[in-house]
Amino acid sequence: MDSIRLFKKATDTISTIFLYILLLALIVGMAKTLLDIRFIIFESLExxxxxxxxSVLTVFIVIDLFKAFVDYHENDRIKLTDITDATILIVLREIAVGLYSQELGSEFILSLSTLLLVLGIMRVLAVKYSPSKPHTPYIFVPEERQPIKADLKTIIDNFNPVYDNN
Structure with a gap:
């Protein structure tokens, strides 16, 4: 048996197992969220x-991880945006939990906020420079004789896309 096919079969099996585990975690997380309504009714609102x-932020994290594993299972690649989304949600969850429990120090909140800023910048750059979107640079190709007064359409027509196959 070819080692690449063996590796592909093993990673497919493992990612399928993880998908079922995440689906179970999603169902349990949703049930826990519904059960947490009793705290609002029978205990304090806070x-x-x-x-x-x-609970809700934890469910969103599991949904994002589920989405990343489904994408990996279908396309055999991990998107950086999916991973940064999940990490951003984890950091937001930690900030929210720490703020509500009033157990975080200002230095820790500042460091998590800095991490959130870096992750946000990374997410924006991952979308902007995504390999799925081809970037076509434009170069100016002058005509042999250009009129002295050129309108906007003539100027735009002189720009031709250059496709780079690197």
């Missing part, structure tokens, strides 16, 4: 809201 925010 405690119940803390539980709800934590």
């Amino acid at each position: 405690s119940g809201f803390n539980h709800m925010v934590t």
